[in-house]
Amino acid sequence: MLGKLDWSAIPFDQPIPLVAGAVVLVAILAVLIWVVVKGHLPYLWDEWITSVDHKRIGVMYILLASVMLLRGGSDAIMMRIQQAVAYQSQGYLPPEHYNQIFSAHGTIMIFFVAMPFVIGLMNLVVPLQLGVRDVAFPTLNSVGFWLTATGALLVNISLVVGEFARTGWLAFPPLSGLSYSPGVGVDYYAWSLQISGVGTLVAGINLVTTVLKLRTRGMNYLRMPMFCWTTLASNLLIVSAFPILTATLAMLLLDRYLGFHFFTNEAGGNVMMFMNLIWAWGHPEVYILVLPAFGIFSEVVSTFSGKALFGYRSMVLATMAICVVSFMVWLHHFFTMGAGPDVNAIFGIASMIIAIPTGVKIYNWLFTMYGGRIRFATPMLWSVGFMVTFIIGGLTGVLVAVPPADFMLHNSMFLVAHFHNVIIGGVLFGAFAGFEYWFPKAFGFRLDERWGKAAFWFTFTGFYVTFMPLYIAGMLGMTRRLQHYDVAAWRPWMIVAAIGMAVLSIGVICQIMQLVVSIRNREALRDRTGDPWDGRSLEWATSSPPPVFNFAFHPDVRGEDAYWDMKTRAQQQSFEHDVPEYQDIEMPRNSPTGFICAFFASIMGFALIWHIWWMVILGGLGAFATFVVFAWRDHDEYVIPAEEVARIDRINLEERRSLVSMAGAV
């Protein structure tokens, strides 16, 4: 009846996950009770859960990423403490638990923190920057988000029901095969990635279509803000790389469920094929994450330097070059696997070549700052911190791209330090910069600068104190994923890294405090102009938060830096507009399709993991029926009458005009 599921699935003998799970469960229940008692449920359902508004979906993606960041961060803290204490002793985490923690940490941080964070920012900002009213497929957008949430849910369920994979974040066979991992851990891993992978793929298709097909009047390709370009490149990579991941995991699942032999040791299977395929996805994946971050930095650096982006066209070219070359370097993840000198040399050179467009970008940002009137607001601090940190990470990257050097450094702590250096210094700093930069646009008030700066400095320092020792430990021969060790020389560096982790945690606490303080002082921090940073692109041309239709009129773009252009023209001419003719606007209706689909997908995923076949069928039928009902819908749009549009737009214009005249009077 319940497949492999019984009471032994719940780890009563392991207090840590059980207590953590109980705390989370109590917290969720408390929030739910609060929501129901206070009567917020209809609001939550109508305005958020069923919303197909790209801004709301973007915010929900970022919320999901932030919650999962705390979960992945707790895993990181536990690992750092373990390695600090486990010198000539077992530490406090038994090996099978420790292995689950590092696997969960990697999986969560990449798939459920970095991915939703950048997809959320792209969702929130790209339609605004393009001057359009929504993404190309609004309901699909909601489906994509909720499927990602399903994946995250399954990973978290594995904490208390059953176990998570002990195989590392990419679940290499034969370890992840049935003979070495007979439990449900790898199944949790694979099904949560399969389901959230569908979500990511539809998000990618949606954003590619949005950038290619929906742009406002005059917004041709070479007038798009840099963030739109990097979004295009990143989502092209999603569309072409994620199917590889899905296919590879599907083959692994066939091995595990139906006795196939794609990646087994016996019967003609080839485990090396798994490394090859997973990295053919895995390397584009790192560019999927970092390209949007590059776009965010381009926006931030240009805005806070008060200058147009230096070398816009070279930046576009560099972005698209990275997009193509990222598909030619994947072997550098397994130089040591034995492909031989010819293959290694070619892929080593390709890996060094990809550093060139990245270098072009760094110089472009530096030259954008050169001669500019730089304001060091929090987003700019993250950007400058990124440039310093990412250069170090990039250089160690070029170092491990040299095959002979890689033979020394493969699987060492040096490698761990390298990829944290680029992912934290690149993607996470970028996500935080974008969060600080676009928060006023999403919610209508700015974030507290003092807490923001404190968060930056603690995170920045904490990062160096944590990860520079790991480089050294790697040089001293320490390999990754050690549950305990006996080498005295590594010990001091592990202790320093644990102290660094504490500093990093203070940074995270500052960020939470920043949010709390800003929400309390929101009236004082209110952004009435819609343009708190003196911005340059179209998202600042509308109010904060933008009305549901974003723009009362499709903006008319006449050059790069569209909004900057409009502002200069408005100063030269008179500020008075001729009274515009407002028109009715059609907007897509909210739809629970995404939520219901994901609900059934969660049931199906859980049932597949535990081999509960009747429930698999139930979940599958439910998800399909939801799709059919959606496909047979009659009305999917509603009309906002012209008077309503006019009313909303006039309030916004009044605010702006009064502020401008006040500034004029002073």
Place this chain on the structure above:
Amino acid sequence: MSDQTHIPTGHDLAPGEEEQHSVGERILGYVVGLVLALLLTATSFFIAGTDLVWQPSIPVALIVLAIAQMGVHLVFFLHITTGPDNTNNVLALAFGLLVVFLVVGGTVWIMSHLNGNMPPMDQIMRMRT
């Protein structure tokens, strides 16, 4: 391409498909495509079993027929044309082909070198005996 704030609605259009074709012309296009596709499929099955041609050329012939089949699908069903409004579709196709070529070609190359350096277990066993 840059002025697409309002996409003409009314009936379903494939991206890049021109509007002016009448229903008859469109049906004709699909019928021609279907006939060509069926013809190519039938030929493939025929070639595979025949002894009318030189035997080693059969795999090559099948590959050629398969590629022709893809071409038929792209032109008649997916409406890839060389028209200026079709640039996005052609570029997407080119990018897709490039990625497939890189991944498949790279994989074959990598795996053949791997197998050369580290033969699979059964080959090693045979070498010993």
